[in-house]
Amino acid sequence: MAGRKVKQAATRLLVVLGLLLGGSHAAWALKPDRVYRYTPDSLGLAYTARLLKTPDGASLNTWTYVPDAQANKHVTIVLAYQDAGNMSNFLYHAKALSAAGYQVVTFDYRGFGHSSDFALNPSQLYYAEFAEDLRTVLKAARQQFPTHRLGVLSLSMGTIIASMVATDQKLDFLIGEGFVTSPAQFVARVKQAKGKDIVLPAQAGQYPALLPKVKCPLLVLVGSQDAFTTLADSRQLVQQGRHRELVEFAGSHLGGFPTLTSKPEDFTTFGDLYVARISAFLTKEGVLKS
Template sequence: MKNILSLFAALACVISSALALNPSRDYEMTPKDVDLAFEEVTIPTEDGANLHGWYFPAVSKKASYNIVIISDDGDGNMADQIEMASKFLTLGFHVLCYDYRGYGKSSDFDVKKKFFIHTQFEKDLQGALKFVRTAYSKIAKISFYGQGIGAGLSICVGANDLKIRYIIADSPYTYFDDMSKSLSAAGEDIMFPMAYDKIKMEPKYNLESETDLDKLNAKLLYIVGGKDPVYNTKMIKAMHKLRPARSTVYVVKNATKSNTFSSDKEAYYNQIKTFLE
């Protein structure tokens, strides 16, 4: 019985850490600590917030016209994405990391730690996209990479912009209602937005809309942990079936959302490299 209780406690811990917003204002490291060339930037949003970002110039010998915007999962801040940024630099990309409002050095915002996501975060990604197009206009080939809520937002914004080339979505959500029901069944009390634009906030709605099938121009790579109790393979494969010609699924065996990358970094990197070729 003790082992069974431990199993349920561990599962609850996995679910909570996978979904609850957990902002951090402090950076455990910066690009300077690992000797990466970068520029600190300020990204304005349409509603007046100012986001803190790090721009990493491509390190390739040839001129690069590719840039990837990295969106975090809402747990920590953009410092958690430094290693991932270095992988894209190796692939010849410029990289922009940014913090949502309420995170890192971005504008103050009351992040609710029981919330799954704030609708304002969609404005943050839109702000990052507009910033790239304005500040780095010569870097015309823009792609998205996101984890968790960042993956879902990347799909939503990318599905409504014909100029986005690639979307790499590691453990994206689908519908708020579906996620809420599955979490309630698991005994989790996570709050979801009640008033929102489905086009801006729900990835699956964008992918299954029969009236806007021409919206998604980007190629889409789904990454999912084979053992994740929330962002499960069934859910991701169902989204893949909506646009099979434009999407690919990479299942990381024996992994959950928290370690899809760290469980086998070389395999993860090679999947992204192959997808982008």
């Protein structure tokens, strides 16, 4: 019996590592994955799958994780991930948030996962159409859960998309890790470190001017050794507006969830300190009741 439990624990740990390696690190331009390596039911998570249509006709696949009724905070968090993988790489992120009482909605951008086909240049950092995808998911969440507070957890490239949307949509909060404050600067740093040329969409030069216009409460998480979206960038971003807070962790780009874990050797605690920082911020900002 003990041997079986050890084997099960080891298998689950391999699943966690596979998910993290598959989607939790930046690809330094678009690297979508069309295959779901795992689905929420493989972790015993309750969820509903739903297809959404964007105004321009794209089809988006979404998964909604509903927390236990007694723990339900009546807050919905939409995950806008980075430039690689698909939403199946974030099962443990969703599990940690759902266990804390948050309703979580994950989705795939067009061209990713099981969403619509979309012609992607693998050397491009992002497309403006991804913002339309996020707007569509947020609109559906508002309609389906009108009494919930609604916000976005964004990662790396996803912070660009979420910031674009936050300036023209009402959000109750925005959380960003590996926050891109200047796409051009990000591209230059990747070129210097990785020798890779990344293409930006035409409107990318207008993006930095949007950031001071984000008026909802903003929580920024950054690794102290992040060479691409640096601590200095995040500090400057937080200083641009009110109701902004910075969380620094000892790590590199997008290392927040595995680093902010109380017992790294225990996959069941994955991201618990990360989620606690989110809850503390949302409580301080009045999104959650204390």
